[in-house]
Each structure stands twice: as C-alpha cells, then as structure tokens.
Amino acid sequence: MVDVVPADHPALPGHFPRRPIVPGVLLLDRVIAAVLADAPGHALAGFPAAKFLRPLAGDEAFEIVWQREGDQAAFRCLIGDTLIAEGRLQLRVP
Known part of the structure; x- marks a missing residue:
C-alpha cells in the first residue's frame, strides 16, 4: 500500500521546526491502519519492535509492506528500495 502524509499535517511543524519530518507515531x-484494514476483527495489542532508519518528509510517498506471522504482523516502510522503518505489531486475534 502506498501512502503519503501531507506536508500540511498539523503534527509536522512542531516536529521539528525549520525541518519538519513525520513523527514516528504518525508513521x-x-x-x-494498513494492517487492520486487511485483518477484519483484529485489534492492535502492542509493538514488540519498531525501528526507524530514515526520516520521512511531508508529501513524500512511501510504501507499507507487511505479512502475517501468527499473531503478529511484520512490517516494512519503503521509499523505493530504501527501508525507512521496520518492526512487528502484536495482534489480538478475534
């Protein structure tokens, strides 16, 4: 799934002044949202791991790739071939 956080998103100006980047929590x-849209009835139970490798600017398109691994979802966020974030979500299965 390709996504873009608009440059005028209210979280960007304060994170950081003069060089706004998308906060990790927003990413x-x-x-x-991408994982739960494809996993009806599931809920987020936690983040066993999350690593941010490169800042994401507003209006910069990125791709969310994920796969189910039991009761977890392993994810990667990419700009082209460049990995910008990766980790796992713990899912509560219905």
Missing part, C-alpha cells in the same frame, strides 16, 4: 498509525 506507525499509518502502518496500523
């Missing part, structure tokens, strides 16, 4: 929110 994770987009990952959660």
